[in-house]
Amino acid sequence: MNNILALASTSLLSDSTSAEDLERRIPGFSVLQDFFKKWLKLDLTTILTAAALLGAASSGAQTVQHTGSRIYWWVVRFLTASVSIAGNDRLNHEVLNWLGANVLMKKGTRILTVKSESTRNNTWSYRRGSQERNDYQHEKRVPVQYLPTFGTTWFIHDRNIFMVRRILTSNSQYNIAWDWTPDEYAGAPEGDEPLMVMCLGRSVEPIKRFLNTCREFSDKQRETCITVRSSKHSYDGLWDTTILRPLRPLETVHFDEEIKEALVADIEKYLDVNTRRFYNRRGIPYRRGFLLYGPPGTGKTSLSLALAGRFGLELYLLHMPSVHDDTSLERLFTALPPRCIVLLEDIDAVGIKHRPRIRDHHDSSDSGDDSDKSSSDRNIGLERSRCTLSGLLNVLDGVASQEGRIVLMTSNYADKLDKALIRPGRVDKMLYLGHISPRSSELMFLRMFSPDEDGAAPTNRAVQLSQDQLKQLAVDFSKCIPDGVFTPAQVQGYLLDHKDSPVNAAAKAKEWVQEEIRLMEAAKEKEKKAAEARKKKRKERKRRRAERLAEALRNYDSGEDLEELRQRVKVARRRKKTITQDATEPEEADVDRKAGDKEETASENRNVGSIPNGETPNGILQESEEDLGAKADENNAAHPKVDITGTEAPQDNKLSGGH
Numbered sequence: 001m002n003n004i005l006a007l008a009s010t011s012l013l014s015d016s017t018s019a020e021d022l023e024r025r026i027p028g029f030s031v032l033q034d035f036f037k038k039w040l041k042l043d044l045t046t047i048l049t050a051a052a053l054l055g056a057a058s059s060g061a062q063t064v065q066h067t068g069s070r071i072y073w074w075v076v077r078f079l080t081a082s083v084s085i086a087g088n089d090r091l092n093h094e095v096l097n098w099l100g101a102n103v104l105m106k107k108g109t110r111i112l113t114v115k116s117e118s119t120r121n122n123t124w125s126y127r128r129g130s131q132e133r134n135d136y137q138h139e140k141r142v143p144v145q146y147l148p149t150f151g152t153t154w155f156i157h158d159r160n161i162f163m164v165r166r167i168l169t170s171n172s173q174y175n176i177a178w179d180w181t182p183d184e185y186a187g188a189p190e191g192d193e194p195l196m197v198m199c200l201g202r203s204v205e206p207i208k209r210f211l212n213t214c215r216e217f218s219d220k221q222r223e224t225c226i227t228v229r230s231s232k233h234s235y236d237g238l239w240d241t242t243i244l245r246p247l248r249p250l251e252t253v254h255f256d257e258e259i260k261e262a263l264v265a266d267i268e269k270y271l272d273v274n275t276r277r278f279y280n281r282r283g284i285p286y287r288r289g290f291l292l293y294g295p296p297g298t299g300k301t302s303l304s305l306a307l308a309g310r311f312g313l314e315l316y317l318l319h320m321p322s323v324h325d326d327t328s329l330e331r332l333f334t335a336l337p338p339r340c341i342v343l344l345e346d347i348d349a350v351g352i353k354h355r356p357r358i359r360d361h362h363d364s365s366d367s368g369d370d371s372d373k374s375s376s377d378r379n380i381g382l383e384r385s386r387c388t389l390s391g392l393l394n395v396l397d398g399v400a401s402q403e404g405r406i407v408l409m410t411s412n413y414a415d416k417l418d419k420a421l422i423r424p425g426r427v428d429k430m431l432y433l434g435h436i437s438p439r440s441s442e443l444m445f446l447r448m449f450s451p452d453e454d455g456a457a458p459t460n461r462a463v464q465l466s467q468d469q470l471k472q473l474a475v476d477f478s479k480c481i482p483d484g485v486f487t488p489a490q491v492q493g494y495l496l497d498h499k500d501s502p503v504n505a506a507a508k509a510k511e512w513v514q515e516e517i518r519l520m521e522a523a524k525e526k527e528k529k530a531a532e533a534r535k536k537k538r539k540e541r542k543r544r545r546a547e548r549l550a551e552a553l554r555n556y557d558s559g560e561d562l563e564e565l566r567q568r569v570k571v572a573r574r575r576k577k578t579i580t581q582d583a584t585e586p587e588e589a590d591v592d593r594k595a596g597d598k599e600e601t602a603s604e605n606r607n608v609g610s611i612p613n614g615e616t617p618n619g620i621l622q623e624s625e626e627d628l629g630a631k632a633d634e635n636n637a638a639h640p641k642v643d644i645t646g647t648e649a650p651q652d653n654k655l656s657g658g659h
């Protein structure tokens, strides 16, 4: 730049002086000048002068811009108050949401960004933003939402001038063509950019009020929905998926009305501010836990959703089998807000660590099939969580556990839950949701066929009936439903099949009930036969083992010390256990074990003398060991070796919610 200025000043001097000076500065300048003059009829000195002047002007402009920017920020600093909001803060989205609905559309802003559906493959993407799905607006396409883009949005709120800057961060990977491309055109925000909310004046109070408005606006939008948060990638410890589900009124979950009222009253009392104070003053951890248990399809999940809606709380959903490990579980619990409902589904799936896979493998290879396992164990074993019971107990009421939340756990196998898990403090009330009663089926019928609040028919093709007619049909229908036989899900399924005609639903109920009972009995019979076959097989195997053992004992040298034999059984069992645990390839381990046993047998043979019929003490050991294994299997069948097993729920905190 100094050179250009020097050149410009030189060029402005007299012709001869400047030419001499330029020749001195740029060797060969006079030759070039002659060439330009002769062939292009241009004066090189004039061109250089013009270029130098332009350069000087640009440099001046930059200095002015720089000074202007400093003055601007000086003014901003002294005349405005500001609050910054991180990209991953919920308030960030709430502010954008408010701006989108209340400023951009009204002002007719011309530079916007749009949000619809993410097509990103979450499995492979490194940078994952939170996702929001609206189940309420069941449209074919996700509705688009217009939001502020990068840069500043100005608006007046509550008689104050506000500016909200959506900041282009260094993380934003955009290909900016030129340095001077304005932020607004630099690309599309991904949703995790910080915001700077500024307001003219020296107090942050107007900003606080504005932020409150944004929160209330979002809450209002959610009033018709329940916000369900879940974690797609539980190992991140992030509640990264938000689903807006239609609000489910509590009246639509049918079970004993008294129990329902007691449950609502209990939660209401717990959420009362005075209760919190009461807990805090007395040093009692402010937490409440409920266990909802019963057969599948009896409304455990539906009740949890309804309770979230009833108390305006967000529901944090954790499907236990998909939680990666204890660390992930802890991270997720640490990220919970103070007031929410946490739904832990299929709590009985916790505890795979207590039943190592290698042992399972060995068991099944020993028995040849898995028919030894009890059916309930097999059912539980379909999907096991990798969390341990102690990990779960820790998050429920460990030191780092969040206070103020309500934990709802669901289980189909409450009788197998560990006492530690359901002790008061972790589970304060147990609620059984069972099969449907005639009264509940009557209510379900009415709910299904009653006109909507606006008087519209439940379906387009539904025949409109008077309220009295409908009530009569509901009573007729309920008379056909036997008490405590069907799950509410079954009855709902039937009613949905006849959703266009309550008359048909009531008329065909008897026939449906008979057919359904026949099918259920057939399924039960089949299951009974399968269980008998399993039992028979187990008995047969035991008989064979007993025979072999008896045979071995017949051939047993009575001179051998029985105690010694017992010790050998113990040693062999211990060795087998070690091999099973160490083995990465169980077959190899098995071969090693057998080889080891053979060697031992040889040496034992030397000690105890020859064993007739080729039956070795090891043979006896193996039989005894298998026998013990069989006993363990039987034991498993009676008390499946899940972490949370074999304990009776305490009676004092039981609520029975039979429908």
Ligand SMILES: Nc1ncnc2c1ncn2[C@@H]1O[C@H](COP(=O)(O)OP(=O)(O)OP(=O)(O)O)[C@@H](O)[C@H]1O
Pocket: 252, 253, 254, 255, 295, 296, 297, 298, 299, 300, 301, 302, 303, 410, 411, 412, 488, 489, 490, 492, 659
């Ligand atoms: N008590 C009930 N009242 C009204 N509807 C019910 C009830 N129980 C079940 N349903 C209906 O049956 C379906 C399944 O219910 P839900 O998922 O809540 O059962 P669940 O007990 O959680 O089952 P699972 O143990 O298999 O998770 C839902 O569509 C729900 O509307």
